[in-house]
Amino acid sequence: MEYCGIDVHQSYSQVCILDEDGQVMESSRVRTSRAGLGRFFQRRAPMRVVLEAGGSSPWVSRLLGELGHEVTVCSPRRVRLIAESTLKNDKVDAEVLARLLRMDPGFLKPIHWCQALGS
Numbered sequence: 001m002e003y004c005g006i007d008v009h010q011s012y013s014q015v016c017i018l019d020e021d022g023q024v025m026e027s028s029r030v031r032t033s034r035a036g037l038g039r040f041f042q043r044r045a046p047m048r049v050v051l052e053a054g055g056s057s058p059w060v061s062r063l064l065g066e067l068g069h070e071v072t073v074c075s076p077r078r079v080r081l082i083a084e085s086t087l088k089n090d091k092v093d094a095e096v097l098a099r100l101l102r103m104d105p106g107f108l109k110p111i112h113w114c115q116a117l118g119s
Contacts, residue, residue: 005097
């Protein structure tokens with residue numbers, strides 16, 4: 001199993017993928033669009049993915065789920081380790097998310113999205 005943390009931003013997102021042993025396999029900057037994320041994730045075997053809740057997280061999580069990945073959306077409050085870090089950049093944030101998911105998915109307290117009836 002591979003573990004992926006995504007630090008989602010409006011134009012580009014930072015992605016970090018860890019292997020089962022916790023080694024960084026890949027760190028990439030990906031355009032935050034259906035096409036950009038689709039190209040990056042559609043060619044990959046199913047993996048566990050985590051991203052923080054935000055404006056883009058509903059559509060990003062649905063897209064990745066449709067591509068066969070197991071997606072966790074977590075509350076930013078739950079990952080204060082990132083918010084309070086003195087070493088603050090997108091690459092580090094994505095890696096911390098991936099490591100938290102690998103160590104204990106339950107710690108992230110997943111947020112579950114509800115769709116309105118008829119949508």
